[in-house]
Amino acid sequence: RKEVEQDPGPFNVPEGATVAFNCTYSNSASQSFFWYRQDCRKEPKLLMSVYSSGNEDGRFTAQLNRASQYISLLIRDSKLSDSATYLCVVNGAGSARQLTFGSGTQLTVLP
Amino acid sequence: SQTIHQWPATLVQPVGSPLSLECTVEGTSNPNLYWYRQAAGRGLQLLFYSVGIGQISSEVPQNLSASRPQDRQFILSSKKLLLSDSGFYLCASRLGSGNTIYFGEGSWLTVV
Numbered sequence: 001r002k003e004v005e006q007d008p009g010p011f012n013v014p015e016g017a018t019v020a021f022n023c024t025y026s027n028s029a030s031q032s033f034f035w036y037r038q039d040c041r042k043e044p045k046l047l048m049s050v051y052s053s054g055n056e057d058g059r060f061t062a063q064l065n066r067a068s069q070y071i072s073l074l075i076r077d078s079k080l081s082d083s084a085t086y087l088c089v090v091n092g093a094g095s096a097r098q099l100t101f102g103s104g105t106q107l108t109v110l111p
Numbered sequence: 112s113q114t115i116h117q118w119p120a121t122l123v124q125p126v127g128s129p130l131s132l133e134c135t136v137e138g139t140s141n142p143n144l145y146w147y148r149q150a151a152g153r154g155l156q157l158l159f160y161s162v163g164i165g166q167i168s169s170e171v172p173q174n175l176s177a178s179r180p181q182d183r184q185f186i187l188s189s190k191k192l193l194l195s196d197s198g199f200y201l202c203a204s205r206l207g208s209g210n211t212i213y214f215g216e217g218s219w220l221t222v223v
Contacts, residue, residue, distance in 0.1 A: 034211060041199075041219070042216070042217070043201055043214035043215060043216050043217045044155070046211050046212075046213070049211065087155075089212075099205070099212060102154065
C-alpha cells in the first residue's frame with residue numbers, strides 16, 4: 001500500500017461546479033497535512049494546510065479525519081484557473097525526510 | 112519569506128555527460144534542503160535531503176550525488192548521465208520538520 005494515495009482522476013468538471021478530492025495516508029503517526037497545487041510544467045505551490053478542525057480559504061475547504069486517515073479538498077464554484085494537478089502531502093513524525101507526496105489528481109475545469 | 116533560486120531552468124545533455132544543478136535559498140537560515148525528481152506524469156520522488164552543511168542523506172541509490180557546501184546552497188551532480196535521468200528536478204526548502212515546504216522553479220533535464 002502506498003504511503004499516500006489520491007483519487008486517480010482526471011476530473012473534468014464544468015465551470016461553477018463543486019469538486020472534491022480525497023487522499024488517504026497509511027502512517028497513523030502523521031502530524032501535519034497539506035494540499036499543493038501544481039500547474040503544468042511548474043513547481044508545486046502550497047494551496048493550504050489542513051487542520052484537525054477543518055479549514056476554509058475562500059472557495060477551498062480542507063478537512064482531516066484522523067480516525068479514518070484521510071484528508072479532503074473541496075472546491076466550490078470552480079473557475080477555469082483552478083485547472084491544475086492537486087497534490088496531497090503528509091508529514092510524518094520526526095525526521096526531516098518524512099514528507100510524502102501523493103501522485104496528484106488532475107483537474108480540468110471546462111468552459 | 113524565503114526565495115529559492117534554481118538553475119539552469121532547462122538543459123539537454125548527452126548520455127554520459129556530467130550534470131550540475133544548483134540551488135540557493137534566500138530569506139532563511141539553516142533550512143532543511145531537498146532534491147526531488149518528477150518523471151513525466153508521475154509523483155515527486157525524493158532524491159536527497161540535507162539538514163546542515165556537509166550533511167547529505169540519499170534516498171534512492173543511483174548515479175546522482177548531492178552536496179551542501181554552504182548553509183543555503185544545495186547542488187545536484189552526476190558524473191555520467193543516463194537516459195533514465197531525464198525529468199523535472201526540484202529543489203525545496205523547509206524550516207524544521209513540521210513546517211511547509213517551498214519549491215524552486217525547477218530544472219527540466221532531457222538526456223539524449
